Amino acid sequence: MTRAGRVERTTKETSVVVELALDGTGKVDVTTGVGFFDHMLDQLGRHGLFDLTVKTEGDLHIDSHHTIEDTSLALGAAFRQALGDKRGIVRFANSSVPLDESLANVTVDLSGRPYLVHSEPEGMAQMIGPDYDTTMTRHILESFVAQAQVALHVHVPYGRNAHHIVECQFKALARALRGASEIDPRQTGIPSTKGAL
Numbered sequence: 001m002t003r004a005g006r007v008e009r010t011t012k013e014t015s016v017v018v019e020l021a022l023d024g025t026g027k028v029d030v031t032t033g034v035g036f037f038d039h040m041l042d043q044l045g046r047h048g049l050f051d052l053t054v055k056t057e058g059d060l061h062i063d064s065h066h067t068i069e070d071t072s073l074a075l076g077a078a079f080r081q082a083l084g085d086k087r088g089i090v091r092f093a094n095s096s097v098p099l100d101e102s103l104a105n106v107t108v109d110l111s112g113r114p115y116l117v118h119s120e121p122e123g124m125a126q127m128i129g130p131d132y133d134t135t136m137t138r139h140i141l142e143s144f145v146a147q148a149q150v151a152l153h154v155h156v157p158y159g160r161n162a163h164h165i166v167e168c169q170f171k172a173l174a175r176a177l178r179g180a181s182e183i184d185p186r187q188t189g190i191p192s193t194k195g196a197l
């Protein structure tokens with residue numbers, strides 16, 4: 001069984017292609033035009049052991065918002081597609097990942113119900129590099145959750161460096177998604193008393 005998704009999303013603002021294989025080796029090929037966002041998607045693929053290809057062309061002459069948002073929506077849709085009927089998956093997982101002075105705790109339920117709880121330290125730097133507004137991290141997660149239809153709790157209890165605070169979230173997210181989407185050899189059906197996710 002190949003668990004993979006491919007999503008194309010084209011609007012007047014962006015053109016996005018995302019290909020995602022859940023049972024990969026962490027092979028990543030990402031180009032969005034937003035350097036730090038590319039770096040975060042690379043973390044997601046490598047630490048999740050997902051094979052991930054992302055090609056986005058967006059209206060960066062305005063700002064990076066549409067490019068990041070539409071890529072995140074397509075990524076969530078590709079993840080949901082790759083999960084299929086979710087038969088045999090673990091479903092729940094959590095991960096805690098430190099990055100120097102920062103720590104991220106991520107818990108996920110591949111529930112079929114989109115919900116996000118997100119908290120970061122206050123007083124973070126507004127920008128990372130020339131084109132990544134740090135308020136976009138929450139919006140990336142909101143967009144992903146809306147399309148992936150998962151419940152996601154992301155909490156960074158402390159941290160000083162904005163780059164570290166954001167990066168540890170993506171690494172922890174990768175590990176949690178990897179754990180939740182893995183096949184449980186003892187689980188022969190849908191891991192829900194409802195019989196559907």
